[in-house]
Amino acid sequence: MKKLLLLLLSIAVLGACSKDFLSESSPGQGVSGSITRFAVNGNYMYVLNQNEVQTYDITDRANPVLKHKLTTDWGLETITFYDNTLFLGSTTALYILDISNPAAPVVQAKSDRLSTVGFSGCDPVAVNGNYAYSTIKVIENICGIISAESALIVYDVSDKSSPKVLGTYPMSIPNGLGYKDNYLFVCDEGSDLLVVYDITNPAALQLAPVAVPMTDPYDLIVDGQRMIVSTKTDFQIFDVSQLPQIRKIGAIGK
Amino acid sequence: MKKFLFYGLLLLAGATGCEKPERNFFSGEGKRPVYVAEAELKDIRNELPGAVQQSGTIFLRDTLLFLLDEQRGVFVYSLADTLNSRVLTFFKIPAVTDFIISGNIMYADSWRDLVVIDISDLYQIRETNRVRDVVTPSLYPPNYFGIFECVDESKGAVVGWENAYLENVRCSTF
Numbered sequence: 001m002k003k004l005l006l007l008l009l010s011i012a013v014l015g016a017c018s019k020d021f022l023s024e025s026s027p028g029q030g031v032s033g034s035i036t037r038f039a040v041n042g043n044y045m046y047v048l049n050q051n052e053v054q055t056y057d058i059t060d061r062a063n064p065v066l067k068h069k070l071t072t073d074w075g076l077e078t079i080t081f082y083d084n085t086l087f088l089g090s091t092t093a094l095y096i097l098d099i100s101n102p103a104a105p106v107v108q109a110k111s112d113r114l115s116t117v118g119f120s121g122c123d124p125v126a127v128n129g130n131y132a133y134s135t136i137k138v139i140e141n142i143c144g145i146i147s148a149e150s151a152l153i154v155y156d157v158s159d160k161s162s163p164k165v166l167g168t169y170p171m172s173i174p175n176g177l178g179y180k181d182n183y184l185f186v187c188d189e190g191s192d193l194l195v196v197y198d199i200t201n202p203a204a205l206q207l208a209p210v211a212v213p214m215t216d217p218y219d220l221i222v223d224g225q226r227m228i229v230s231t232k233t234d235f236q237i238f239d240v241s242q243l244p245q246i247r248k249i250g251a252i253g254k
Numbered sequence: 255m256k257k258f259l260f261y262g263l264l265l266l267a268g269a270t271g272c273e274k275p276e277r278n279f280f281s282g283e284g285k286r287p288v289y290v291a292e293a294e295l296k297d298i299r300n301e302l303p304g305a306v307q308q309s310g311t312i313f314l315r316d317t318l319l320f321l322l323d324e325q326r327g328v329f330v331y332s333l334a335d336t337l338n339s340r341v342l343t344f345f346k347i348p349a350v351t352d353f354i355i356s357g358n359i360m361y362a363d364s365w366r367d368l369v370v371i372d373i374s375d376l377y378q379i380r381e382t383n384r385v386r387d388v389v390t391p392s393l394y395p396p397n398y399f400g401i402f403e404c405v406d407e408s409k410g411a412v413v414g415w416e417n418a419y420l421e422n423v424r425c426s427t428f
Contacts, residue, residue, distance in 0.1 A: 030315030030355055038311075038354035038361065045354065045361060047368070050390045061359045062370060062382055221314045228319065228333075230312045235319065237336055250336040254306035254321070254329075 033219035033230065034124035034176040039079045039086065044102045046086060048076040053088070053097065053105055068104045070097070082127035085160060089125045089134055094153075096160050111155065111163045124219075126177050126184070130158035131166070131202040133184055135174035150174055152186055154202055166203050171195070176219030180227070183208060183243050187217035187229065194220075194229060196244065208244050279422045284401035286418040289410040290348050295364055298371060298381045303329055303344035311352050318342075318376075325349055325413040328362070330376055345371070345379055349391075349411045363389045365411035394427060401426040 032038070037048035045056040045064060053076070055068040075091030086105060088095035093112045097105040113136065125134040132155040152174060154167040172190025179185065184197040184205070194217050196208040216232040225241040226249075237250035306329060310322030317334040328345040345360070347353075347369065353362035358374035359382075370383035393405045395415040404425040405412055 030313055032354060033312040036311045036313075036354065037352045040354055040356045045356070047361075047363075047388075049388070050392075054388065056368075056385075058356060058359075058361075061357045062372070064361065064368065064370060064383075064385060066385060066388055218309055219312055221312060223314055228312070228314060230309055230321065232309060235321075235331070235339070237333065237339065250333075250339055252319075252331055252333075252339045252341070254309065 031221055031223065033221050034080065034126055034178055035078055035219045037076070037079060039081045041081050041099070042102060044099075046079060046081075046105065048079055048088065050074060050076065052076075053079075053086075055103060055105060057103065070105050070107070072107070072110075078124040080125050080127065085127075087125045087127055087132060087157075089123050094125060094132065094134055094155060094163060096157065096163060098160070109161050109163055111165075113153075123174065124176055126179055127157065128179050128184075128199070130156060131199070132157045132163065133177060133179070133199075135171060135177055135186060137171070137173050137175070150190065152177075152197075152205075154205065156202070167205060169197070169205060175217065176230075178220050178222045178227070180222045180240050181243055183240075185220055185222070185227065185229075187220060189216050189218065192216065194246075196246070198244070210244050210246055212238075212246055212248075278424060280401040280426055281421045281423070282401060282419070284403070284418065284420040284423065285395040285398060285415040286403045286420065287405050287409075287412040288414040288416055290413050291410040295348050295367075295411055296381070298345070298347050298364075298369065298379070300377055300379055301327070301344045301346045303341045313353070313355055315355065320353070320355065322350065322353060324351060328353055328360070343376055345373070347371070349413050351391075365389065365391055399427050 039046045043059040045058045047054045051072055051074040053070040056064040057067050058064045078089040080087050086097040093110050096109040098108040099105045123135040123137055125132055134153045137150045150171045152169040152171050155163045156166045157163045172188050175187040175189055177186045182200045184199045186195045188195045192215055194212040196210050198206040198208050214231055218230050220229045227238045227240045229236045234254055235252040239247040239249045306323050308324040310324045313320040319331040319333055321329045327347045330342045332342050333339045347362050349365040350362045353360055360371040360373045362369050366387050366389050368385040368388050371379055372382045373379045395402050402425050403420055403423045
């Protein structure tokens with residue numbers, strides 16, 4: 001009898017595992033990595049399309065309606081939402097968009113990288129309080145121009161209409177980035193490291209002595225006590241509950 | 255008068271023709287677009303997950319991790335058991351370059367369209383809607399400097415670029 005019960009129980013468990021329904025297993029909103037051209041906030045979705053920011057009304061999730069197009073310079077690459085504001089990384093600038101009216105974003109500031117930091121390039125933005133962190137990497141664009149340097153740029157965005165460069169930190173080939181508490185994590189493909197900065201003082205970042213070696217890290221997501229890093233060949237999962245300690249707890253091959 | 259106009263136009267045509275001299279044709283090693291037929295863009299469905307070719311956007315919701323495979327689709331992983339994380343399925347979405355999820359809906363680009371995909375059952379996804387002609391795809395090989403065969407959209411959507419010896423192509427990144 002006990003055996004039968006066990007059998008039934010295991011069938012029930014197997015049955016439960018054979019289907020993963022999104023609605024049941026995932027009640028949360030979800031979060032993108034730092035490198036994406038799509039963002040959702042409430043009933044609006046924002047999509048970067050080369051030189052325009054498209055706003056879709058997704059009140060009816062199954063029926064998105066294109067409501068608005070905001071024209072920018074060419075080369076939009078990444079979008080992130082923070083504090084009722086959209087931050088865009090483009091090949092030439094950091095854009096800050098006001099979405100007080102979520103159906104029609106307005107450019108609040110455009111920080112041209114050539115004039116503020118002396119060189120230009122693409123890549124993502126992470127925002128924490130009054131500070132925005134953005135990486136710029138060496139790229140060969142369609143004109144064959146190679147950006148002179150790769151770096152992590154720290155902006156003071158306390159005044160969203162007038163971001164100021166607070167610091168520039170050299171990197172090799174940086175990609176995605178994210179933070180938890182007082183630590184910033186940057187995927188540096190060039191040095192094959194997940195580089196960690198102490199950002200307690202945003203005006204003077206300190207390299208934490210806990211960089212994690214890995215091959216070609218591309219992007220990451222910090223989710224509570226967990227951090228998931230996507231590399232070219234796998235995912236690496238870390239426990240970040242005891243920062244600055246970073247403890248690897250799992251991996252998935254690609 | 256008609257004759258004059260004719261010769262005038264001919265002259266004009268000749269003149270503009272001279273502004274595009276022969277050196278606008280290139281031959282040599284370069285890139286050639288890889289196409290999928292227009293009809294195949296509608297082929298959005300679950301497939302057995304193979305190997306990831308080019309990682310892109312990542313998206314996490316609780317224990318489900320989604321990964322873009324550039325131009326091919328989206329892999330879905332379960333992190334429910336950290337020590338035994340595994341791939342669950344693959345969403346085939348031809349010509350996709352980015353996506354996001356809200357509720358039970360995945361929004362993804364596919365060539366010139368924004369596609370709406372119901373993923374409430376991860377193993378039975380289906381396209382439920384699409385907004386046509388809102389996406390401007392890149393017609394250049396990414397991160398490349400050199401000559402390439404121009405995109406001919408009558409052949410379908412570009413999902414990649416292959417190396418090839420090219421003769422008399424018109425396109426280049428310089």
